[in-house]
Every structure is written in structure tokens, then in C-alpha cells.
Amino acid sequence: MILPTHNIALQKAWIVNDLEETAKKWSQMLSIGPFHIAEYSPAAFGEIEYRGKPGKLHMKTAIAYAGDIQIELVEPIGIYPCAYFDTVKAGSTGFHHLCYWTEDIDADLNHYQEKGCSVANLGQMAGNGPRFAYLDANDSLGCMIELLERAEGTEAIFNGWKESAKNWRPGDAAIVKL
Numbered sequence: 001m002i003l004p005t006h007n008i009a010l011q012k013a014w015i016v017n018d019l020e021e022t023a024k025k026w027s028q029m030l031s032i033g034p035f036h037i038a039e040y041s042p043a044a045f046g047e048i049e050y051r052g053k054p055g056k057l058h059m060k061t062a063i064a065y066a067g068d069i070q071i072e073l074v075e076p077i078g079i080y081p082c083a084y085f086d087t088v089k090a091g092s093t094g095f096h097h098l099c100y101w102t103e104d105i106d107a108d109l110n111h112y113q114e115k116g117c118s119v120a121n122l123g124q125m126a127g128n129g130p131r132f133a134y135l136d137a138n139d140s141l142g143c144m145i146e147l148l149e150r151a152e153g154t155e156a157i158f159n160g161w162k163e164s165a166k167n168w169r170p171g172d173a174a175i176v177k178l
Contacts, residue, residue, distance in 0.1 A: 003111040004100065004147075010158075011063075011099035011146070013072035015088040020175060022073055022093075023062040027174035032071065034168055035062040036161050038178040039077075048123040050081050055121060057082055062175070063158075065165035070158065072099070083120035083134035087144055097134060097144035101155075105131050108147050116140060130154055 016022040023035035039060045042048075048055045058077040063070060074096065076084045088094040102108045109119060117135040124131045130149035137145050148154070164176075 001104065001107065004108045005103040006101045006150075009098040009100055010148075011070040011072050011097075013074055013096045013099065013146070014094065015084055015096045016073045016075050016093050017091065019060045019062050019073055019075035022075075023064070024174050026071065026073070027064070028170075030066060031170045032064050032066045032165065032168070033172060033174045034164060034176045035064040035073070035174060036176050036178055037062045041077075044126055046124040046126045046129065048121065049119075050083075050121055051118070055082060055123075056080060057121065057123065059084070063161060065162045068162070070099075070162075083136070083144055086120050086136060087138055095143055097146045099146035099148055101150040102147040103150055105133065105147055105149050109133060109135070112137075112145060112147075117145065120144060 019037065023037065027033040027035060037060060040057065042056050042058050045057060048057050060075045060077065062073040074084065079085065079090045084096065087096050112135045117137045119133055120136045121134040130151040132149065133147045135145040137143060
């Protein structure tokens with residue numbers, strides 16, 4: 001098997017303070033949309049680890065497409081130890097991660113750890129959903145790397161959003177709340 005199992009970034013993500021306002025600004029400035037907004041409370045996750053210990057995640061996300069590039073805006077809810085604040089100081093905004101599908105998350109985790117990346121967050125969506133990880137590549141790349149287990153349902157949702165972006169025009173609704 002060639003590692004990592006995927007080397008084409010599917011997503012670029014930024015940490016923001018006001019998700020809806022930022023999504024509207026991105027939409028207006030770049031003529032992209034719609035941004036699909038969702039909140040992920042701690043109950044959305046089956047389990048979360050932060051640097052090998054029990055952790056939590058709670059955030060709102062806004063996802064849109066600029067061509068084939070998925071843009072994710074993330075607004076963490078609360079301040080607590082997590083990958084988001086390891087890269088972008090609480091209360092600040094900035095680039096956070098590149099996301100890649102993974103066909104074998106354990107093998108890819110080992111690959112990146114051998115390259116010097118530590119696992120900042122490791123988790124799984126509730127209901128035996130896909131696993132994901134944020135790997136700390138700040139020292140070498142200045143950002144995190146997210147690995148997301150490829151799952152048919154998630155991929156279908158992303159493809160639907162990509163299709164909706166093809167038909168979106170400036171003046172259409174910039175935000176779709178899920």
C-alpha cells in the first residue's frame with residue numbers, strides 16, 4: 001500500500017469567530033456559495049481524544065465549494081484544549097488545516113507520526129460514523145493535517161454540495177442552515 005492513502009487535499013479550513021458573518025463575507029468577496037452550516041455538539045461524536053487523553057469538540061462549520069476546492073470555516077464553541085487552539089489562538093482567525101480522505105486511518109496515522117507529526121485530536125462521529133484525526137504539522141507545515149475516513153454517506157453529501165455550488169450565482173442565498 002502506498003502511504004498516505006490519498007495525497008490530494010479535499011478541503012482547506014480556517015478558524016473564524018463569527019461563522020455566519022464570515023461565510024457571508026467570503027461569499028460576497030469570492031462569489032462562492034452556498035455555505036452549508038451545521039453545529040456539531042459533543043453528542044455528535046462517539047469519542048474524542050486530545051493528545052491521547054479524553055477530550056471534546058464542539059463547533060459550527062460552514063462548507064462551500066470554490067470549484068473543486070472545499071472551503072470549511074470552523075467556529076469553535078467554547079475554549080478548551082483541542083487541535084483548533086493549538087494552531088489558531090482562541091479569539092483569532094486563521095488558516096487551520098488541509099483535509100485528506102483516508103482509506104486506512106491507522107496506517108496513515110503511523111505514516112504521519114513517522115514524519116514527526118503528533119496526533120492532536122482523534123475521534124469518531126457518533127453511531128459508528130467515520131473516524132477522523134488532526135495531526136499537528138505546525139513545526140513543518142504551519143498547519144494541521146486532517147484525515148477523514150472515506151465514507152459513502154459523507155462523500156455523497158459533499159458531492160451534493162459541490163453540485164449545488166455549480167448552480168449558485170451571486171445574489172442567491174449565501175447560507176443554507178442544516
